[in-house]
Amino acid sequence: MDxxxxxxxxxxxxxxxxxxxxxxxxxxxxxxxxxxFFAMAGHFVLLNAQFLAIVNIIVYAGAIMVLFLFVIMxxxxxxxxxxxxxxxxxxxxxxxxxxxxxxxxxxxxxxxTVNGDALMATNNAIDIGSVEKIGQELFTNFLIPFEISSVxxxxxxxxxxxxxxxxxxHT
Amino acid sequence: MQDLLTNSLNGxxxxxxxxxxxxxxxxxxxxxxxxxxxxxxLMLNAVNLLMTAFSVHHNNSDGQVxxxxxxxxxxxxxxxxxxxxxxxxxxxxSVNIDELKKMKW
Numbered sequence: 001m002d003x004x005x006x007x008x009x010x011x012x013x014x015x016x017x018x019x020x021x022x023x024x025x026x027x028x029x030x031x032x033x034x035x036x037f038f039a040m041a042g043h044f045v046l047l048n049a050q051f052l053a054i055v056n057i058i059v060y061a062g063a064i065m066v067l068f069l070f071v072i073m074x075x076x077x078x079x080x081x082x083x084x085x086x087x088x089x090x091x092x093x094x095x096x097x098x099x100x101x102x103x104x105x106x107x108x109x110x111x112x113t114v115n116g117d118a119l120m121a122t123n124n125a126i127d128i129g130s131v132e133k134i135g136q137e138l139f140t141n142f143l144i145p146f147e148i149s150s151v152x153x154x155x156x157x158x159x160x161x162x163x164x165x166x167x168x169x170h171t
Numbered sequence: 172m173q174d175l176l177t178n179s180l181n182g183x184x185x186x187x188x189x190x191x192x193x194x195x196x197x198x199x200x201x202x203x204x205x206x207x208x209x210x211x212x213l214m215l216n217a218v219n220l221l222m223t224a225f226s227v228h229h230n231n232s233d234g235q236v237x238x239x240x241x242x243x244x245x246x247x248x249x250x251x252x253x254x255x256x257x258x259x260x261x262x263x264x265s266v267n268i269d270e271l272k273k274m275k276w
Contacts, residue, residue, distance in 0.1 A: 021197030083202040083267040093199035104188040156247035163254035
């Protein structure tokens with residue numbers, strides 16, 4: 001049963017990811033990307049990582065994608081103003097991407113043979129991704145990176161405000 | 172193909188490789204800066220999925236904490252990137268990445 005859910009979610013993720021890069025209008029790309037993120041959240045649930053599934057939906061599908069949609073609607077982009085690359089560049093890019101995929105799969109396949117079926121079969125892996133376990137890790141072993149990430153957010157916020165100002169000279 | 176999918180971790184590696192490649196492909200074939208940003212998000216998500224799969228595989232939650240940090244950095248990156256994008260649009264009037272070739276040799 002897990003296998004079928006995995007294959008279904010994988011198919012949804014791949015198809016909507018392809019739709020992200022091949023859609024003509026940027027709004028459709030954003031909507032496809034939201035579907036991809038929901039499929040990713042489904043994968044996280046399948047891996048017993050409940051906290052990451054929720055955070056994925058809240059942060060990516062909720063915050064980042066709304067930001068993308070706001071910018072697209074602010075800039076008034078549509079199908080007509082969409083720049084296109086010539087066909088031969090697309091062909092070369094597809095060949096290069098296919099070669100990269102072959103390389104990645106060829107390099108990683110067969111490298112995981114020991115305990116390969118341990119995934120999803122272990123019962124003690126249930127609480128690995130729970131909120132309690134992640135919170136304990138975050139506030140004990142990873143406390144300093146956690147605090148530094150808050151400084152990163154502050155600097156990102158200040159940077160966005162500074163970049164968004166009309167003209168910096170007269171203020 | 173069959174043994175790629177019968178083994179769960181190999182399935183996740185396969186899926187993450189495909190999603191990462193789709194992200195690379197999106198960067199290569201599109202000119203719109205927003206789509207290129209979305210492709211970067213796609214690649215980050217592929218890496219997140221792979222990291223979570225390995226974390227569960229090794230029964231160690233460090234990987235999931237790192238996924239959380241990747242999400243935080245991605246959120247900050249998108250904020251700054253979209254602010255820069257709005258500024259580029261204000262100056263050049265388009266979101267075509269080929270407009271920005273002043274530093275091209």
